[in-house]
Amino acid sequence: KNQVEQSPQSLIILEGKNCTLQCNYTVSPFSNLRWYKQDTGRGPVSLTIMTFSENTKSNGRYTATLDADTKQSSLHITASQLSDSASYICVVSAGTNAGKSTFGDGTTLTVKP
Amino acid sequence: DGGITQSPKYLFRKEGQNVTLSCEQNLNHDAMYWYRQDPGQGLRLIYYSQIVNDFQKGDIAEGYSVSREKKESFPLTVTSAQKNPTAFYLCASSVLGTASTDTQYFGPGTRLTVL
Numbered sequence: 001k002n003q004v005e006q007s008p009q010s011l012i013i014l015e016g017k018n019c020t021l022q023c024n025y026t027v028s029p030f031s032n033l034r035w036y037k038q039d040t041g042r043g044p045v046s047l048t049i050m051t052f053s054e055n056t057k058s059n060g061r062y063t064a065t066l067d068a069d070t071k072q073s074s075l076h077i078t079a080s081q082l083s084d085s086a087s088y089i090c091v092v093s094a095g096t097n098a099g100k101s102t103f104g105d106g107t108t109l110t111v112k113p
Numbered sequence: 114d115g116g117i118t119q120s121p122k123y124l125f126r127k128e129g130q131n132v133t134l135s136c137e138q139n140l141n142h143d144a145m146y147w148y149r150q151d152p153g154q155g156l157r158l159i160y161y162s163q164i165v166n167d168f169q170k171g172d173i174a175e176g177y178s179v180s181r182e183k184k185e186s187f188p189l190t191v192t193s194a195q196k197n198p199t200a201f202y203l204c205a206s207s208v209l210g211t212a213s214t215d216t217q218y219f220g221p222g223t224r225l226t227v228l
Binding site for chain 1: 156205224
């Protein structure tokens with residue numbers, strides 16, 4: 001069964017600090033891994049997308065890494081801001097079928113002043 | 114103004130009533146999806162469609178129905194057979210391309226509450 005596990009479930013940090021969110025997956029055959037940011041009560045917004053051959057992808061203060069051998073990914077947030085408070089969702093797609101995406105439960109990040 | 118729109122933002126329904134959630138996109142995407150999100154849980158796929166007049170069941174299709182008569186539109190009907198319909202519903206669309214472009218774009222969501 002395809003699974004995506006994210007850790008920690010929740011995280012509180014002070015404004016200006018860095019943090020790293022983790023994503024472990026057991027999805028086969030691997031197509032891509034995506035990170036989304038979801039503000040409370042809104043739809044997810046794409047941050048990064050990585051294929052098998054990519055091991056890092058940046059989007060401003062967000063940097064995602066992918067280790068396809070260990071099936072792990074991380075999302076590093078640099079110099080956090082209050083607006084970074086949100087849920088961060090890891091999604092892994094299998095094969096080329098449009099419906100074959102497995103979503104993690106997300107990590108809820110709270111940035112405090 | 115391009116993107117995906119969902120309406121309404123909030124919807125209240127009495128038990129036993131069917132209700133239809135709207136989803137429209139002007140991104141010219143081939144694929145469209147409906148997900149359900151419950152507190153503390155990941156998104157779960159209800160239905161998806163890769164082409165007009167065709168759609169497939171997702172993991173939790175029971176009690177839901179969809180149609181895809183136009184490329185831009187993918188309405189979801191929550192029927193009275195859905196036992197626990199109160200949730201946040203998200204519509205998404207994507208290009209059916211290569212793995213590097215296969216990302217989903219989400220609408221703002223509809224929060225359905227059954228009274």
